[in-house]
Amino acid sequence: MTIQFDISRDETSPFYLRLADAIERAIVEGALKPGDKLPPQRDIAFDLKVTVGTIGRAYQIARERGLTTGEVGRGTYVRQIETEPEKPEPRHFLPNATADSLPGQQSDDAKLDSTSAPMVGQAEEVASTFAAVLGDSAAKALDYVRGVPQSWLEAGAAWLETGGWTPEVANVVPTLGVNAAIQGIIAAATHPGDRIVFEDLSYASVARAATMIGRMPVTVGMDDEGMIPEELDRCAARQHPRMIFLMPAVNNPRGITMSLRRREQIVSVARRHNLLIIEDNIYGKITSVDIPPIVSLAPERTFFVGGLSKSVSAGLRAGWASCPRGQSVRVTVAHNQLTGGRPFLNMEVAARLVLSGKAESIRQAVMGEIAARGALFDEIFQLRTAGRAAAAVPYRWVPLPAPWTSPAFQLAARNHGIRIDGEDEFRSVRGDYAHHSVRIGLSAVPERERLANSLTILKGLIDSGSISYMSVA
Numbered sequence: 284m285t286i287q288f289d290i291s292r293d294e295t296s297p298f299y300l301r302l303a304d305a306i307e308r309a310i311v312e313g314a315l316k317p318g319d320k321l322p323p324q325r326d327i328a329f330d331l332k333v334t335v336g337t338i339g340r341a342y343q344i345a346r347e348r349g350l351t352t353g354e355v356g357r358g359t360y361v362r363q364i365e366t367e368p369e370k371p372e373p374r375h376f377l378p379n380a381t382a383d384s385l386p387g388q389q390s391d392d393a394k395l396d397s398t399s400a401p402m403v404g405q406a407e408e409v410a411s412t413f414a415a416v417l418g419d420s421a422a423k424a425l426d427y428v429r430g431v432p433q434s435w436l437e438a439g440a441a442w443l444e445t446g447g448w449t450p451e452v453a454n455v456v457p458t459l460g461v462n463a464a465i466q467g468i469i470a471a472a473t474h475p476g477d478r479i480v481f482e483d484l485s486y487a488s489v490a491r492a493a494t495m496i497g498r499m500p501v502t503v504g505m506d507d508e509g510m511i512p513e514e515l516d517r518c519a520a521r522q523h524p525r526m527i528f529l530m531p532a533v534n535n536p537r538g539i540t541m542s543l544r545r546r547e548q549i550v551s552v553a554r555r556h557n558l559l560i561i562e563d564n565i566y567g568k569i570t571s572v573d574i575p576p577i578v579s580l581a582p583e584r585t586f587f588v589g590g591l592s593k594s595v596s597a598g599l600r601a602g603w604a605s606c607p608r609g610q611s612v613r614v615t616v617a618h619n620q621l622t623g624g625r626p627f628l629n630m631e632v633a634a635r636l637v638l639s640g641k642a643e644s645i646r647q648a649v650m651g652e653i654a655a656r657g658a659l660f661d662e663i664f665q666l667r668t669a670g671r672a673a674a675a676v677p678y679r680w681v682p683l684p685a686p687w688t689s690p691a692f693q694l695a696a697r698n699h700g701i702r703i704d705g706e707d708e709f710r711s712v713r714g715d716y717a718h719h720s721v722r723i724g725l726s727a728v729p730e731r732e733r734l735a736n737s738l739t740i741l742k743g744l745i746d747s748g749s750i751s752y753m754s755v756a
Contacts, residue, residue: 288302288305288306288309289305289308289309290302290305290331298333298337298341299337299338299340299341299344299699300341300344302331302337302338302341303341303342303344303345303348306321306341306342306345306350306351307345307348307350310350310361315361316361317361317362317363318360318361319360319361320358320359320360321342321351321358321359321360321361323358324338324339324342324739325338334743334744334746334747335739335742335743335746336699336739336740336741336742336743336744336746336747337743339736339739339740339743340699340700340736340740342359342736343700343733343736343737343740345359346359346733346736347391349362350362353732391700392697392700392701392702393700393701393702393728393733393734393736393737394702394724394727394728395696395701395702395703395723395724395725395727395728395734395737395741396702396703396704396722396724396727397702397724397726397727398535398566398593398676398677398678398724398725398726398727399592399593399597399598399677399726399727400591400592400593400594400595400596400597400645400649400677400726401649401652401653401656401677401726401727401729402729403645403648403649403651403652404648405595405596405645405648405649408636408641408644408645409595409596409599409632409636412632412635412636412641413628413632415635416628416631416632416635417628420627420631423627423631424627424628424631426627427624428624428625428626428627428630431457431615432631432634433452434634434635434638435457435630435631435633435634436452436453436455436457437452437634437638438603438633438634438635438637438638439452439455439456439457439603439605439634439637440452440455440603440605441637441638442568442589442590442591442603442637442642443455443564443587443589443603443605445532445564445567445568445573445576445589446572446573446574446575446576446579447573447575447579448575448576448578448579450578450587450605451605451608453611454605454606454607454608454610454611455603455604455605455606455611456603456604456605456606456611456614456615456618457601457602457603457625457630457634458588458590458601458602458603458604458618458622458625459600459601459602459618459622459624459625459626459629460590460592460600460601460602461563461565461588461589461590461592461602462488462489462492463602463618463621463622464588464590464602464603464604464614464618465489465528465561465563465588466489466492466493466496466618466621466622467604467614467615467617467618467619467621467622468561468586468588468604468606468614468617469489469493469496469498469526469561470496470617470618470620470621471610471613471614471616471617471618472525472526472559472586472610472613472614473498473525473526473559474525475496475497475498476497476498476499477498477499477524477525477526478498478499478500478501478522478523478524478525478526479493479498479499479500479501479524479525479526479527479528480500480501480502480503480510480515480518480519480524480526480527480528480558481500481501481502481503481527481528481711481712482502482503482505482509482510482529482530482534483502483503483504483505483710483714483716484505484534484536484537484706484709484710484718485502485528485530485534485535485709485711486528486530486535486563486709487708487709487710487711489528489561489563489711490528490711490712491711500711500712501518501522501524501711501712502710502711502712502714503515503517503518505534505537507539508539508540508541508542508545509529509530509531509534509539509540509541509545510527510529510541510545510549512545512548512549512551512552515527515549515552516552516555516556519552519555519556519558520556523556524556524558525558525559526558526559526560526561527549527553527558527559527560527561528561528563529541529549529560529561529562529563529577530562530563530564530565530566531545531546531549531562531574531576531577532564532566532567532570532572532574532576533566533567533570533572533675533676535566535678535709535722536678536680536704536706536708536709536722537680538676538678538679538680540570540572540574541574542574543574543575546574546575546576546577546580547580549577550577550580550581553581553584554581554584557584558584559584559585559586560577560578560581560584560585560586561585561586561588562576562577562578562585562586562587562588563588563589564576564587564588564589565588565589565590565592565593565602566593566676567589568589568593568594568646569593569594569646569649569650569653569675569676569677570675570676571675572675578605582607582608583607583608584607585607586604586605586606586607586610586614587604587605588602588603588604588605589602589603590602590603591633591636591642593649593677593726594642594645594646594649594650595636595642595645595646595649596645599629599632599633600626600629601629601630601632601633604618650675652726653675653676653677653725653726654675655731656677656725656726656731656734657675657679657725659725659731659734659735659738660679660723660725660738663735663738663739663742664679664681664738664742666679677724677725677726678722678723678724678725678726679722679723679725680720680721680722681720681721681722681723681745682718682719682720683719683720683721683745684745684748685719685748686748687719687745687748688717688719689705689706689707689717689718689719689720689721690705690707692705692721692744692745693705693721695744696721696740696741696744699740699744701737701740701741703721703722703723703724703741704721704722704724705721706718706719706720706721706722708722709722723738723741
């Protein structure tokens with residue numbers, strides 16, 4: 284069926300909004316009837332001489348207005364409507380707007396700036412476990428935590444196991460998530476004024492929080508295996524840091540994995556300069572990487588942390604830290620002082636999920652969903668990441684072609700209702716080198732169809748370059 288859309292010539296409005304309005308008029312006036320299939324996005328983009336991303340945004344707005352529905356691979360179809368739907372107020376952002384002038388996150392934004400565990404039906408298991416805990420231990424759940432049950436430690440030891448290594452139960456500390464574990468470790472094992480070394484690009488929230496309690500972040504260069512040992516050695520000799528923060532299983536944001544040889548080199552430098560190590564394995568739990576962790580190579584100086592946010596449920600806020608011998612009490616006290624302690628309800632639910640095997644079942648389902656979303660990304664972006672750790676994690680690190688810069692592309696995406704992370708989000712300190720890259724999260728958007736539409740828009744922006752981005756004089 285050939286469809287001609289009556290597109291307004293009012294060029295003060297973006298083309299994708301005018302096309303969405305034209306689709307709505309065609310439906311209301313009867314030119315398009317319930318069940319009719321809209322033309323493929325690539326075909327209509329060719330006919331109208333615009334990018335596929337522009338068409339994707341118009342189709343997305345039509346869906347948000349309740350006009351159409353569809354699934355990836357089937358196409359977009361007109362829905363049955365009784366009356367003319369109310370139009371939402373259009374949102375326009377100036378491309379040169381400052382952060383202070385931008386509105387807060389809208390409920391209809393596509394959240395590609397998050398990497399929380401995708402929804403795979405785990406809500407029912409989590410809810411039933413919460414109900415069971417409240418039924419069995421209501422008094423404990425409504426009071427402060429008095430001591431730590433052995434089951435919490437055993438669950439932590441089981442969940443942290445990786446690469447042939449399992450922590451000693453006595454060294455495990457239950458925590459209010461991984462970030463809280465890391466901050467407790469930093470507070471317990473370093474002093475104000477101590478320097479902490481990060482890779483050039485890493486999970487910068489750790490550095491920002493550490494700065495608030497008087498620690499000083501410094502960065503060293505990285506390559507395709509992570510932190511460069513020679514640069515760490517020079518930094519340690521000149522600046523005398525106390526600690527290193529690493530994500531060797533999967534770096535966030537670049538998605539690279541550190542080889543066993545590189546891990547051994549890092550440990551050698553750490554021993555030579557008496558550096559402590561925090562090994563963050565939050566993404567390692569959803570990969571097939573089976574390399575021995577750094578903690579197995581240097582247990583006397585390595586704090587190993589993991590949790591449930593990427594593999595089971597981000598809202599559960601449960602994690603664990605494995606400490607060098609003699610450090611678990613100090614980390615427990617520091618964690619409790621910084622966070623107020625661990626809610627019994629959260630930790631008991633987390634422990635039951637792990638020990639019952641339910642967390643493992645959810646993890647397997649999450650890994651399958653992430654793999655499917657990664658394949659969707661590869662199809663739309665025409666990339667192949669098979670065999671790399673990045674294929675198993677819920678984000679992609681995307682280099683941008685000229686003339687795009689990371690902040691400009693991030694804002695252009697936001698103008699289309701899509702939230703992504705620019706490279707500055709992962710800088711622990713200000714640097715002079717620009718990577719011109721962005722991180723695109725794949726897991727937080729509930730529907731694959733909307734994820735596919737958002738990725739299509741982003742790919743269209745990349746392909747169209749400066750044509751899709753304009754500064755206002």
